[in-house]
Amino acid sequence: MVAPAIPQSIPLATRIGGFVALTKPRIIELLLVTTVPTMIVAHGGVPSIWLMVATVIGGTLAAGGANAVNMYVDRDIDAVMNRTKGRPLVNGIMTPKAALAFAVSIEVIAFAWLWGTVNLLSAVLGFSAFSVYVFVYTLWLKRTSRQNIVIGGIAGCFPVLIGYSAVTDSVSATFSLAPLALFALMF
Incomplete structure (x- = not known):
């Protein structure tokens, strides 16, 4: 299903809200809840507030970009599922082209932000x-396997690695087991 043309009568606040919704803020909250505690453990105490804020901003942008691409790709099936019928691309709040441009832009910004304010390893992660x-x-x-959520859940373990690497600029062999433990707890 192709989204309808964007009516000019859509208020600016609604359009902005649509772009925010593309990022799936509630999912981002769940992802980032592991980042700061990991940073505290890796540092052996509270690291600099600036480093924590910079890492959370970068993580928010990176997850938001991924979530927005997901909504762009899934706009056809979102239109037929009750749970997702209210999503911005289904409702025509923005064009698919605008959604994809937004998603790619914030992903590029996320990489640059993490590299510039945290470190290259965190940006790569x-x-x-x-x-x-x-x-x-x-x-x-997602469209080929019933195990999609389980295997796709691996992406949800990266905030732990990003938090650790933000503080240490490394990923130790021992600590790299932490995401696996988180994955096991989730599933």
Whole structure:
């Protein structure tokens, strides 16, 4: 299903709200709830407030970009599912082209932000999470496997790695088991 043309009568606040909704803020909250505690554990206490804020901003942008691409790709099936019929692309709040441009833009900003304010490893891990969520979960598994959520859940473990790498600029062999433990708890 193709979204209808965008009526000019849609208020600016509604359009902005639509772009925010593309990022799935509630999902981002759930992802980032593991980032700051991981940073505290990795640092052995509270790291700099600026580092925590910068990491959370970068993580929010990275997850938001991935979520927005997911909504762009799934707009056809979102139109037929009761739970997703109210999503912005289904309702024609923005064009698919605008949604994809927004998604790619905030993903690029996320990478640049994390690299510039945190470190390159955290930026690479953020992009890796995006890649797993978009390419493995959304484009490959979601429509082909009943195990899509389980395997796609791997992307949800990246915030732990990003939090650790933000503080240490590394991913230790021992600590890399933490996301696996989180994954096991989720499923």
